[in-house]
Amino acid sequence: MSEKIEQLRHDWSQQEVASLFSLPMNDLLFKAQTVHRQHFDPNQVQVSTLLSIKTGACPEDCAYCPQSARFDTQLEKEKLMAVEAVIEKAKAAKAAGSDRFCMGAAWRSPHARDMPMVLAMVKGVKDLGMETCMTLGMLDSEKSQQLAAAGLDYYNHNLDTSPEYYGEIITTRTYSDRLETLQNVRDSGMKVCSGGIVGMGEQEQDRMGLLRQLANLPQHPDSVPINQLVKVKGTPLESVNDLDPFEFIRTIAVARIMMPKSYVRLSAGREEMSEEMQSMCFFAGANSIFYGECLLTTPNPAANKDQALFSKLGINSKHQVTQQPQRLNELLKNTTANANELFYSAV
Numbered sequence: 001m002s003e004k005i006e007q008l009r010h011d012w013s014q015q016e017v018a019s020l021f022s023l024p025m026n027d028l029l030f031k032a033q034t035v036h037r038q039h040f041d042p043n044q045v046q047v048s049t050l051l052s053i054k055t056g057a058c059p060e061d062c063a064y065c066p067q068s069a070r071f072d073t074q075l076e077k078e079k080l081m082a083v084e085a086v087i088e089k090a091k092a093a094k095a096a097g098s099d100r101f102c103m104g105a106a107w108r109s110p111h112a113r114d115m116p117m118v119l120a121m122v123k124g125v126k127d128l129g130m131e132t133c134m135t136l137g138m139l140d141s142e143k144s145q146q147l148a149a150a151g152l153d154y155y156n157h158n159l160d161t162s163p164e165y166y167g168e169i170i171t172t173r174t175y176s177d178r179l180e181t182l183q184n185v186r187d188s189g190m191k192v193c194s195g196g197i198v199g200m201g202e203q204e205q206d207r208m209g210l211l212r213q214l215a216n217l218p219q220h221p222d223s224v225p226i227n228q229l230v231k232v233k234g235t236p237l238e239s240v241n242d243l244d245p246f247e248f249i250r251t252i253a254v255a256r257i258m259m260p261k262s263y264v265r266l267s268a269g270r271e272e273m274s275e276e277m278q279s280m281c282f283f284a285g286a287n288s289i290f291y292g293e294c295l296l297t298t299p300n301p302a303a304n305k306d307q308a309l310f311s312k313l314g315i316n317s318k319h320q321v322t323q324q325p326q327r328l329n330e331l332l333k334n335t336t337a338n339a340n341e342l343f344y345s346a347v
């Protein structure tokens with residue numbers, strides 16, 4: 001690659017980010033793809049498996065979230081899963097070739113009484129030889145250190161939107177609470193996964209503000225999930241206007257340019273996206289997805305759809321296993337992990 005590899009920057013001004021957003025689309029995509037190729041194999045996409053280990057009844061008021069106890073979303077709540085059940089799901093994900101297992105809980109922050117179970121989950125999944133990720137809400141430094149000591153590789157905690165728009169979306173925790181959690185995670189030595197949601201009725205300047213906050217952290221998040229809002233009936237955002245798809249793609253491209261070495265995850269919202277749009281997102285620098293028919297509580301594209309898309313685009317995932325489709329079909333019964341298995345049979 002002839003173009004010089006630029007230093008990572010942590011001093012982006014709003015004006016500079018605005019200049020990126022306002023580039024002609026072809027120029028923006030070319031720039032993003034050029035940066036992408038300096039740091040990553042352009043045909044490689046990292047695939048993670050998600051599992052909701054504790055569902056619903058969350059005390060927080062995040063306006064997008066189907067799991068908040070404050071909204072009637074008809075979601076069936078579930079207690080914290082048993083450690084063995086989580087490990088079984090992780091085993092299935094590993095058998096399918098998944099390299100990272102992400103466990104999410106609908107908590108404001110984990111209670112001390114839940115930590116032994118959570119730590120056992122981390123250890124159990126690690127012992128399978130998988131990378132581990134958790135998203136459990138706010139963490140203080142003690143809990144961060146406990147998770148790090150148990151072997152947790154990544155902690156996901158999103159900034160969600162710009163500081164300016166944040167108050168329209170969440171009132172039960174502050175932006176600085178979120179930044180503090182990210183600092184605690186970093187200080188404990190874990191990798192940081194942090195991104196946000198677009199399509200929540202925010203302005204373009206808020207998408208700029210979100211990316212600016214992420215890129216101006218002392219260290220870029222290792223993984224940056226860009227979620228498109230999944231509109232769930234019963235949440236305050238159920239009827240918000242759709243975001244122009246090109247705006248979503250621009251957000252991915254600008255994230256790639258600002259955080260050149262981070263994995264940018266084309267996260268929630270793929271169920272609503274055409275294959276062409278997803279492929280533009282990969283061209284814009286997205287190199288990670290959640291794979292499986294369910295995210296935490298909402299649908300994600302079917303296994304065979306993603307498998308067909310990857311195949312059409314010549315995209316490889318990190319770990320590929322070859323198993324017989326009949327065996328995979330037997331296993332494929334509505335779990336994310338089993339959906340993974342079908343997927344990996346075909347790529």
Ligand code: SAM
Pocket residue numbers: 058064065066067104105106107108135136137138156157158160196197227228229230231232268296
């Ligand atoms: N309760 C923990 C927390 O909020 O930190 C962890 C789980 S929470 C569901 C993880 C992330 O999922 C949120 O930060 C948000 O960015 C994303 N999310 C939740 N509901 C969503 C939706 N309807 N559409 C897109 N992303 C969503």
Ligand code: DTB
Pocket residue numbers: 066104135156158195196225226227230267268294295296297298299
């Ligand atoms: C992230 O940024 N997106 C994932 C993961 N981190 C935990 C969650 C998306 C949730 C979408 C709504 C749901 O399925 O409940």
Ligand code: SF4
Pocket residue numbers: 058059060061062065066067068105106107108137
């Ligand atoms: Fe609770 Fe997390 Fe949903 Fe907010 S995003 S309501 S903290 S589960």
